[in-house]
Amino acid sequence: MRTIFFGTPDIAVPALQALAETTELVGVVCQPDRPKGRGLELAEPAVKVAARALGLEAHQPVKVKTGNLDEWIAEKGADVAVVLAYGRILPPKVLAAPKHGCMNLHASLLPRYRGAAPIQWAIINGETETGIALMQMDEGLDTGAVFTERRVPILPDDDAGSLTTKLAALAAVVVREDLPRAVRGELSAVPQDSGATFAPPLTREHGKVDWAASSKHIADLVRGLSPRPGAFTTIGGRTLKLLGAGVGPLLDADQVSKPGTVIRADRGGLWISAGDRAVVLERAQMEGKKAMSGLDLVNGRALRPGDVLGA
Numbered sequence: 001m002r003t004i005f006f007g008t009p010d011i012a013v014p015a016l017q018a019l020a021e022t023t024e025l026v027g028v029v030c031q032p033d034r035p036k037g038r039g040l041e042l043a044e045p046a047v048k049v050a051a052r053a054l055g056l057e058a059h060q061p062v063k064v065k066t067g068n069l070d071e072w073i074a075e076k077g078a079d080v081a082v083v084l085a086y087g088r089i090l091p092p093k094v095l096a097a098p099k100h101g102c103m104n105l106h107a108s109l110l111p112r113y114r115g116a117a118p119i120q121w122a123i124i125n126g127e128t129e130t131g132i133a134l135m136q137m138d139e140g141l142d143t144g145a146v147f148t149e150r151r152v153p154i155l156p157d158d159d160a161g162s163l164t165t166k167l168a169a170l171a172a173v174v175v176r177e178d179l180p181r182a183v184r185g186e187l188s189a190v191p192q193d194s195g196a197t198f199a200p201p202l203t204r205e206h207g208k209v210d211w212a213a214s215s216k217h218i219a220d221l222v223r224g225l226s227p228r229p230g231a232f233t234t235i236g237g238r239t240l241k242l243l244g245a246g247v248g249p250l251l252d253a254d255q256v257s258k259p260g261t262v263i264r265a266d267r268g269g270l271w272i273s274a275g276d277r278a279v280v281l282e283r284a285q286m287e288g289k290k291a292m293s294g295l296d297l298v299n300g301r302a303l304r305p306g307d308v309l310g311a
Helices: 010-022 046-053 069-076 118-124 160-177 179-183 215-224 294-299
Strands: 002-007 024-029 034-036 041-043 080-084 102-106 129-136 146-153 231-235 238-247 262-266 269-273 278-286 291-293
Touching (some): 002 010, 002 069, 010 046, 010 160, 024 046, 024 069, 080 179, 102 179, 118 129, 118 160, 118 215, 129 160, 129 179, 146 160, 146 179, 160 179, 215 231, 215 278, 262 294, 269 294, 278 294
Parallel strands (some): 002 024, 080 102
Antiparallel strands (some): 102 129, 129 146, 231 238, 262 269
């Protein structure tokens, strides 16, 4: 089976490696190098680095819709193209270029969480399960018929980083075990049913904490946006990035305060008043400072009882 792989970030690397081990991988496509870091130096995508380690040169087209990507695929004689987190919508002529079309490894249980950030939104919305769906791509946004789904639980201590690692490994399993069966016609592609939900790209504003929300929602938001782009609030005009938070206890009548108020800051914990109970702030980073545990924030008197976050 001659294959081409489309992918860009770290999550795509295990699937790329599995495809190289189980098929004749004749091409790798990823997005162009992008400026990164404070120095804005050009950085290679993770898939490009992994392709080089496999002895392959990554193709990095600047234009997908108006370029000659379909001709490049045709020249490779690919039976199927496998896509995971490539980051661009493929036009019809590219989707049709391989013999069996393009198959997508999507990081959700479709039709839920179609779109760019399914891992983060699943955690933010308090889901307890997600997975990898192998889908026949069509012109819609993650709307194609599904061959198979592999499931994984979302554990209470999972954040977007740890769950991404789990799903990356699961995608490699799908490549090894389910992709060959789908190409051979042994798996039927089942159209998606109703009940679609969406996972739009994340913006900075998505990370702004509403302290009037429930403590669970706030804790899930922090998990879902960790390590990037991060949930945040403000204190004294400065940004406080929240890196770890948990659901705290119900508040006594004398502890009930305006949402966002620091109601405890001692060796017993750093508690913030939310809409229903306390949020335990476990780890955070003050603007211009290094990340610190809740206890270190208390010891450094960065937060004190009576301070109001997000005011």
